[in-house]
Amino acid sequence: MPKAQETILEIDLNALRHNFEYLKSKLKSNTKFLAVVKAFAYGNDAEEIARYLQHLDIDYFAVAYANEGAALRQAGVTKPILVLHTLAVNFDVVLENCLEPNLYNAKILNEFIAFTEAENQNEYPVHIKFNTGLNRLGFWENDVDYIVSKLKATSAVKVKSLFSHLAASEDLNERDFTLRQIASFKEIAENFSKAIGYQPILHMTNTSGILNYPEAHFDMVRSGIGLYGFGNSEKESTYLKPIASLKTVISQIHQIEKGESVGYNRAYKSDALFTKTATLPLGHADGISRIYGNGKGFVIIHGKRAPIIGNVCMDMIMVNITGIDCKEGDEVIIFDGETTSAETLAEGAGTISYELITSISQRVKRVILKS
Template sequence: MPKVQETTLEINLKSLEHNYNYLTSKTSENTKFLAVVKAFGYGSDPSRIALKLQDLNADYFAVAYVQEGITLRDAGVTKPILVLHPQPTNFKTIIERCLEPSIYSFKVLKAFIAEAEKEKQQQYPIHIKFNTGLNRLGFNENDSKEIIDTLKKTNAVKVKSIFSHMAASEDLNEKEFTLSQIQSFKNIISVFENNLGYSVLKHMCNTSGILNYPEAHFDMVRSGIGLYGFGNSAEQNKNLKPIASLKSVISQIHHINKGESLGYNRGFVAKNLVKTATIPVGHADGIGRQYGKGKGFVTINNQRAYILGNVCMDMIMVDVTTIDCEEGDEVIVFDNTYTAEALASSASTISYEILTAISQRIKRTFID
């Protein structure tokens, strides 16, 4: 790739294909694959990601909110789209745009049935979310029979799947807890299969679940972060390729004398002569203030350059005292070698956060 001339997020769709193929290789031939493309495709581009995965025969897509599903439909995504956290105010839109809601409480279940009946729907697909230990969203295990009784009173909706979410599938120290979640979900499956009157899809594995708990793949698996190149462990990261590279350029070089300060609130004061580079990316672009004052870094000519002072809205300043560089040189914020995970760990956070925070104002380019 030619070197960038401005701050750019490069998205490698070939790497996305590699990750998809690796993850699907871990499942059986009959196991469906749901691709999670919420949060702007984990900070990349949801439409391009989803269309590529649709071409690769992904079976399902998931988004967090209704507007994300509308974006995919407008882009030409025709596969089923599960909305993981819908609100009743959007139920009419869900039906109009052929989206499929996650139903996680009796209030939401009754509200969606009412909207489906109002819109004269027959067997509209819904997904029943169960809480097996994450304690975030979902029905409890002992709600199963009441859910089924409610569903049997209407023809307006039909359950497409029941699902749950693992809380700590990446942490093998929590294996006992994860196995208890799997058993709880199996109990729920048993009640549904014995009382609902028709079969439904079952799924609970996220990326780490796919890799660590093959016995819990059931009928479908879900992957978010794995598709984007991270497997939640150093060992699994070797098998995946980060799809996003955030690059920028050196706008200006300064020489800061001993005792002089740099940036807002004099966040850095030089103890000796320091050479700095100013780079056009800041907290409005997803590089939060937690990366300032020597915690975060970028890479210039294969050397780490640590952020000095406070991160500005549109700029960071980095220490290039020992780096041979010039104005206009390329800067790597993260890529498949100097990863987002490494940068995130410098500020005690995770790759998910920095990836999903990348501003929509940053130019996107694609490799396919």
Template sequence: MPKANQTILELNLNALEHNYNHLRSRLEPTTKFLGVVKAFAYGSDAVKISLKLQSIGVDYFAVAYASEGVVLRDAGIKLPILVLHPQAANFDVLLKHRLEPSLYSTKILNEFLKLVQNEGLKDYPVHIKFNTGLNRLGFGENEVDTVLEVLENSREIKMVSIFSHLAASEDLNEKVFTLQQIDTFKRIATAMENKLGRVVFKHILNTSGIINYPKAQFDMVRSGIGLYGFGNDTEIDKQLKPVATLKTAISQIHRILPEESVGYNRAYISSNERFTATLPLGHADGIGRQYGNGKAFVSVNGKKAPIIGNVCMDMIMIDITGLNCEEGDEVVIFGEDPTADEMATGAKTISYELLTGISQRVKRVCIDH
């Protein structure tokens, strides 16, 4: 029986390469690939993930905030880095580290332009974000002329691309809406190109877009969750490999008598004799209270063990009745079985939330061979 001495998040870089190659195989050879490595590379390790992706051929990176891009630059990432949600307060950081901002509103566009002008720069690369239906960030279709006027009258910034983001590319019940988004984006791109007199670099597809709407791959695609092993579809998930496996070890085993309780607020009361194991991780590590009380299970020597009682800050308890295990045995919280998606679904959330929520106090260990 495998033994473990601490809680770790094991990162399989071979699985990452497999996922990248699989997603690449769905694209035209000329389509560029942007790897989304925001939020610690979906809760893993942004530096190690990015260095691996850079080595195997990714063309671009994207982060949410400037500080995330700085970490990558300091680690030796040379590829272009798109900052998806830049804040005006960090524009100086963007410039210092040659990060490329998404400019999504008149206010942000003008503020960034002013700073670049003050710095005396020319042709600084920027990306223009258009809102086609997600209604989160982006210029509206009716603002094309406004954006063009600024771009045409400025030599300080240079538009590298225009892009948008799909709202429901994983939900085929929303196919009509998604196709409307793509058509809107095409209209915007055509208007931009006609007035600029040149072809504009374009991208709109996310992971589910790559899978479900390959005809809209334009010049580049952006993949986040797919790189980490999830395609928002059970059949696609079978073709991908989870990168992250959260492992821990049994700290103590308890015999629970009938009518005895387990954990805070006596949330679990045994109806008969049971055996429980206490594990050294909890909601401070990213396993939220929503996973307690039988909503999720973990794997003990290949067997399912439900989480019982309320999740504590630093500990969870699992029911190991009938399982062959002992203190010190390894426990898989999520990985290949159960997957992060399966665990998240049991708690009525999504794999993104579970993965990105794993605390930085959990040690990351990489496998790359």
């Protein structure tokens, strides 16, 4: 594999396939699989990843917002796409791109019904989300009769699925809470299906739910972070392969003396007689936020950790390379699937891998790897 000559994000589609097949192995043969590709497929490349997964016969995709779904359609994705956070201003985008909206409260339900009726639609597929404890989006259990009454009064829409979201499926200390969520959803789904007169697809589990709660797989499961190589536990992560590697190069090396400072606000001051630093061409505009500065974050150069020193700049970071044999132009690894993980880097700064990987700027060049 050629060495990086600039800041790049390598995306390994073979690792993606491995993760998909591992997660699929946890399911019954007839359980559908929904791939969550919102936020540029968790900071990677949604179009490349969705096209690849489509060839692996994925059943469904999910995005957060309608414009994300429209971009996938323009890229040639033909599988059903669920829009998780539907906004009324984007109803036309939903319809034009054959996207399937999540209707999560009375306002959005009534407005979408009115919109589809005005557009002379018949049984347009929609999804209904119920809140079972996450308290983010979703109808309440006692809204079932109201929703059904609205749906029975129109032929413009038809419910494709009912779903909910687990709040703490990765935390086995919260097992009782999760089991109550599952039981609540089962009751809601039974009451809804009985009242509406047909059986929509049921889905509830995220990646950790797939791994920890097989009894909640229902008709379909949803996976985001697991597809990208993180299992939300040390044990499960060993079975997955991070698909992304963020790499850069050394732009310049400095030798500074005791008392000299590095970067804005002189946030780092050398207390050694001799300190060697390297400047790298990426910064908080590329997704390496200021929280990684002042020793909380690090990079890997020739297998050794080089701590980030001073404040992270918009386009550059400086690292301490004292004791590391390296030169200008050498490759630097910020995270990958082997040397150090995004999870390890994020934890050191008090955050999570999700935030780090989804923050990688779109100005960082994506390099797609596949056999």
